[in-house]
Amino acid sequence: MDQKTLYDTIDPEIITRVSARHDEISNGASTNSKLAAALALGSIPVALAALSKDVYGQAPSDVLDVLQFALLLEHLESEFYSRGVAASGLIDAADATVFQTISAHETAHVTALEALIMGKSATPNPKPTFDFTAHGAVSGFNFSAGQYDTFKTLAQAFEDTGVRAYKGQAPRLINDKAVLTAALTIHSIEARHASEVRRLRGLKGWITGASRDDLPAFTQGIYDGEDNVNQGGVDVSGLALTGSNGGTAAATQAFDEPLTKDQVTAIVSPFIASA
Amino acid sequence: MAQKQSLVISSADQLLEGRTRRDFLKVLGVGGMLVLLPSVITACSNDNTMTGPKPGSGNTLTIDFVNGDIAVLQFAYALEQLEADYYTRVVAAFGSSNLSSAEQALLGDVKNHEVIHREFLKAALGASNGFTITATYPGVSFNSRTSVLATAAAFEDLGVAAYNGAAQYLSNATYLTLAGKIVSVEARHASAIHDLISPKSDAFAPQAFDDAFSPPKVATMAQSYIVDKLAFANAPGTFVQGPNNNG
Numbered sequence: 001m002d003q004k005t006l007y008d009t010i011d012p013e014i015i016t017r018v019s020a021r022h023d024e025i026s027n028g029a030s031t032n033s034k035l036a037a038a039l040a041l042g043s044i045p046v047a048l049a050a051l052s053k054d055v056y057g058q059a060p061s062d063v064l065d066v067l068q069f070a071l072l073l074e075h076l077e078s079e080f081y082s083r084g085v086a087a088s089g090l091i092d093a094a095d096a097t098v099f100q101t102i103s104a105h106e107t108a109h110v111t112a113l114e115a116l117i118m119g120k121s122a123t124p125n126p127k128p129t130f131d132f133t134a135h136g137a138v139s140g141f142n143f144s145a146g147q148y149d150t151f152k153t154l155a156q157a158f159e160d161t162g163v164r165a166y167k168g169q170a171p172r173l174i175n176d177k178a179v180l181t182a183a184l185t186i187h188s189i190e191a192r193h194a195s196e197v198r199r200l201r202g203l204k205g206w207i208t209g210a211s212r213d214d215l216p217a218f219t220q221g222i223y224d225g226e227d228n229v230n231q232g233g234v235d236v237s238g239l240a241l242t243g244s245n246g247g248t249a250a251a252t253q254a255f256d257e258p259l260t261k262d263q264v265t266a267i268v269s270p271f272i273a274s275a
Numbered sequence: 276m277a278q279k280q281s282l283v284i285s286s287a288d289q290l291l292e293g294r295t296r297r298d299f300l301k302v303l304g305v306g307g308m309l310v311l312l313p314s315v316i317t318a319c320s321n322d323n324t325m326t327g328p329k330p331g332s333g334n335t336l337t338i339d340f341v342n343g344d345i346a347v348l349q350f351a352y353a354l355e356q357l358e359a360d361y362y363t364r365v366v367a368a369f370g371s372s373n374l375s376s377a378e379q380a381l382l383g384d385v386k387n388h389e390v391i392h393r394e395f396l397k398a399a400l401g402a403s404n405g406f407t408i409t410a411t412y413p414g415v416s417f418n419s420r421t422s423v424l425a426t427a428a429a430f431e432d433l434g435v436a437a438y439n440g441a442a443q444y445l446s447n448a449t450y451l452t453l454a455g456k457i458v459s460v461e462a463r464h465a466s467a468i469h470d471l472i473s474p475k476s477d478a479f480a481p482q483a484f485d486d487a488f489s490p491p492k493v494a495t496m497a498q499s500y501i502v503d504k505l506a507f508a509n510a511p512g513t514f515v516q517g518p519n520n521n522g
Contacts (some may be wrong), residue, residue: 193466233399239394
């Protein structure tokens with residue numbers, strides 16, 4: 001077996017990871033038995049065959065789970081905006097370009113996520129049936145003329161949720177650089193959308209403290225935790241220059257916070273129709 | 276026969292460089308064309324922008340990727356220093372600028388955020404924070420709403436693309452999350468500033484996927500505003516492109 005040739009066909013990063021994993025194993029970290037056996041023989045090329053589901057890529061199932069979860073959120077947004085821009089007399093004419101732009105993006109995100117999922121030899125989950133009244137919390141909302149304020153309220157809720165949802169999932173993608181980078185380029189687009197919708201509604205483009213501003217109480221979970229000022233062990237509200245640069249309010253605006261998958265699921269579940 | 280060449284001058288300082296003068300003569304010698312981008316014209320109308328040090332003319336600032344995640348944070352720290360310095364100057368010039376009061380309030384918020392980002396990274400880096408960049412703004416007129424907003428939009432877009440592209444070099448999940456917490460605020464800024472320039476158009480988010488730029492590409496773009504010569508050591512050999520495939 002020509003080890004040099006085999007090495008040359010492999011992403012150097014994998015070699016690095018296997019080497020690092022070898023050290024972890026030496027230090028007692030657990031691994032699957034095939035990989036451990038291969039490494040015990042001191043043969044990195046042999047070990048490569050065993051690691052596709054272990055060392056490299058968090059576990060492909062984790063990445064797939066993130067992609068399917070993101071797909072659900074994008075389906076929610078895509079259908080919401082598609083129906084919004086198609087509805088007669090709903091969106092103010094002056095704002096039509098903004099929402100047509102957002103709508104096109106969310107549809108493109110659905111397509112991209114489906115392609116990423118199929119690229120992992122999996123099948124994209126189907127679009128569920130949505131209930132944009134959130135089981136009655138948004139009473140009577142059905143994209144009718146005259147409901148533009150409610151439409152913008154929901155748009156803000158979905159966009160601010162989307163930013164936090166992608167952010168929360170990023171660490172699960174840390175070993176799949178292609179999916180991570182794709183997800184991040186969607187994540188920041190959701191933030192652009194959020195800022196625009198918030199400003200259309202007369203708010204700042206950024207979130208202050210844990211304030212939901214004028215959104216209804218059922219959206220509070222979208223903003224809980226945004227008042228965090230502990231960033232990686234640094235209290236950013238207590239930095240020497242924070243006081244003269246907007247204080248704690250600015251310190252909370254300057255960092256958007258992640259949500260866990262469970263937290264996001266609790267926020268979006270009311271928008272999924274009961275089976 | 277030599278092909279006709281064109282020489283593009285994008286910053287006024289280029290006109291003062293020896294290499295540019297040689298190129299200029301070469302271009303004229305073959306009947307080529309000299310192109311002055313609008314930034315040069317703007318710069319020439321403002322003496323202040325002509326006297327600053329040239330971008331890249333200072334000491335070399337090397338970010339060594341042998342330090343792994345720390346190098347990524349140092350790169351972010353350099354960019355946040357640039358942004359914080361820029362908005363501090365923007366705010367300082369409010370008295371003589373034609374920005375509306377609402378625009379000044381918005382840019383004041385952005386200044387606060389960027390200063391806090393810079394100070395956060397300075398604290399997070401600890402002993403690895405020992406460098407300060409010197410910024411320069413060729414062609415920027417801090418009294419001009421148009422100039423200030425266009426430069427701000429460029430910085431915010433670059434910041435978003437920089438974080439999106441550098442994230443792949445982080446191996447620590449905590450740092451990845453922190454980068455994510457900052458990049459979405461940069462994207463909120465970018466959206467708002469583009470909307471000030473071109474209200475209710477598609478400018479707030481002109482594409483479905485943001486850019487993800489490699490650190491060398493970002494450094495080349497940021498270098499236009501930094502006196503120190505940016506350099507990388509042990510830079511990663513591979514870059515995983517984002518959906519726009521332009522990093």
